[in-house]
Amino acid sequence: MKAFLALFLLNSFPGISAAVSSPSDGVDPATVRCDAEYLNDAGAQASDRWAAAGAEWALETTNLDWGWYQGSADGDRLGYSEFVGNAFNSKDLMICQNMGDGPCQSTVTCGEVNQPAGFLILNSFVSLHVMHRNVWEGLGSAMNEMQNSMSLFQQTFSPAATPPKSSGWLSDLITVFQFAVGIGSAYIWNIAIKEAQLIANAGYHAVAQESANGAIGMAFTIGKNHLPTATAPEIQNDLTLSMGILFEAWLDAETDFLNQLFSGTTEALAILQGLVKDGISLELTRHLDLGTFVEEAQKIVYSQLLPIAWKASSKQEKKWPYKMQPMILMEPADCVTSGDELPDYISWDNAANMSVCYDGHTFFLGFPTWKGEVGDFYPLPGGTNGELDGKKWGGLTIEDMVISTYEGWRLNGGKMGYEIPDNSKVIDGAGTEGGLILENGIRTPGFINLPICTRRRSRAAVEEFIGKDAIRMILPGDDLEDMPCGDGSLTEDEMGDWGF
Incomplete structure (x- = not known):
């Protein structure tokens, strides 16, 4: 039945991987038990745990089932991540595309799913959700810190006998906004890859870089779609208000990134599968500390703001x-x-x-x-x-x-x-x-x-x-x-x- 279903869905959804007619590593996830080697050893290589659970095959076939589900009468009841959680008999409301708190904020154990592959897949989703939630919160903190510093900023970098009639703070910053979002995303993935020490494994590192570049490219596109809108002069010429508009657009872009990543579209599934492949997300986020992102976000914006301030x-x-x-x-x-x-x-x-x-x-x-x-x-x-x-x-x-x-x-x-x-x-x-x-x-x-x-x-x-x-x-x-x-x-x- 699985083989027939796979053939039908591959014809119906050509964007889904074609290599799903049988487990590539010879492991049938339905037969794996939680006491299998590596599975419950958090210190083991994530790739070994992923392979032992047959997680690649489990995710690919679940994605095929997702394509079938979308074409059914009830296809709009569950979102993608919620559907995957349901497929593995895990907790309800596994809604990872929402930035707010919820079940996708916390991990699951092997005993809470119907097959071990499920807890590795779902925990990969949780890792990605938590990572971007931390980024989103970091942007909010950066916005607050910068807005509170605008008076000192202008005194330090933009002194003037009289305020300029038109500084156009916001319109000048709009021109580099998508690069700010892209550089912010690149910074996050650089930290993740380095702290996970994937560089020591050349093959693993290459896969991680390719996957990360897919995510950065997606962030770049979303940043372009969320360009702040040039507004009335009284806002354009107010630096504090301009900072608020810029960061709100960045926060919206980050929210949209998470929403699109777990949207279940063919394009999003390709990026998501790359980010969780071989358990990469489990490695990337285990030691991840995004505390420095608050400062980095400010550095990105200040680097563009200073030339504008000097001209004014x-x-x-x-x-x-x-x-x-x-x-x-x-x-x-x-x-x-x-x-x-x-x-x-x-x-x-x-x-x-x-x-x-x-x-x-x-x-x-x-x-x-x-x-x-x-x-x-x-x-x-x-x-x-x-x-x-x-x-x-x-x-x-x-x-x-x-x-x-x-x-x-x-x-x-x-x-x-x-x-x-x-x-x-x-x-x-x-x-x-x-x-x-x-x-x-x-x-x-x-x-x-x-x-x-x-x-x-x-x-x-x-x-x-x-x-x-x-x-x-x-x-x-x-x-x-x-x-x-x-x-x-x-x-x-x-x-x-x-x-x-």
């Missing part, structure tokens, strides 16, 4: 008021923060606090002055190694901002304007791919995109533009949007210094 701020230097034009100025020499090689428009007092040494070069994060008798390159408000020291503001550092911008510039052939493709695995400017989508987090090339320039390129661009030196010059106003550096490409005589 103003500062007085040497009796001249300046509008911030944040940028990264690159010097080819390695770690030049003092001495004769230090550019004369950066003071010795400021150099170390606004510099990053990376890839054999020196990078200064700051803003150029555009008027007055003396032009210089100053630190941005709060944009220093002292303030962004990795202990505050979600752990964000100016090194994070420099590396993401610079590697995106490299990846774009030494030009600004790199755009991250969906589901990118690239981890550096050479195009090297990692194992997971967006696994480098906020240091993913191009996730942070500040204007970037060299001294010679800035001088060449400005000479063409106004016939003056790049930094030391007098302008009638400070209304330029960015440092006039063209596309940030190198001049011909700079190519060798930068390895091109």
Whole structure:
């Protein structure tokens, strides 16, 4: 009967795996007892327990039964996870697609199901539910912490004599929202895979990465579908309200992810089967501690918020008021923060606090002055190694901002304007791919995109533009949007210094 049912359903639901006509490992789950080797040994490899129970076959045939059930007269009474729980005679209301508390928050024992495979399958569902519930709660905590810090944030990073007429906080953040969701998902799966120590088993690690990438890709798509909506100006220009809208959209995306994962559609079943295959979810979540996700979520948002804040701020230097034009100025020499090689428009007092040494070069994060008798390159408000020291503001550092911008510039052939493709695995400017989508987090090339320039390129661009030196010059106003550096490409005589 099972063979006939499998053949019928494979023809009816072609998205379901075809390898279900017989147990691939020779284990019939209906004949396995709870006292079989490995089954009740929580310290055993999850893959050994999964195989001993015949869980792969049990799940695949249950999924076929699910397809049959959906076509029946009562096919709308039970959701997918509830149907699976019912198939194994487990507890009622096993509704894993809901974010709230319920039976899917707690594990089952072997004695509470009609075959041992059932408790491994259901506990895998529980693990995934608990994992994403923790993420959802972490986002809520991050939102509360950030909203409570917005006054201090504006004082630190966006000082201004008068509030800007239009800062457009929310509309600017919307443009990177789906990448924020994707990077948040990648961070979670990176932690899970590393803490489960799956790297030691190359085959297992590859399966886990493939499964995790399916989940991250799904999160990416859902993030795109949950973009916050640009709202009235009074909300757009209120940073605290904008933060609330952004995080509410992220919370909704996380809720929708869980709902879709356990929806029982053909696409969702393919991702879910990958996440529970060989007991992976049991290993991934056993030692999982998502306590750091609260900080990581804040770091992701702050990394995008700071450039917006700087553009909305103003500062007085040497009796001249300046509008911030944040940028990264690159010097080819390695770690030049003092001495004769230090550019004369950066003071010795400021150099170390606004510099990053990376890839054999020196990078200064700051803003150029555009008027007055003396032009210089100053630190941005709060944009220093002292303030962004990795202990505050979600752990964000100016090194994070420099590396993401610079590697995106490299990846774009030494030009600004790199755009991250969906589901990118690239981890550096050479195009090297990692194992997971967006696994480098906020240091993913191009996730942070500040204007970037060299001294010679800035001088060449400005000479063409106004016939003056790049930094030391007098302008009638400070209304330029960015440092006039063209596309940030190198001049011909700079190519060798930068390895091109």
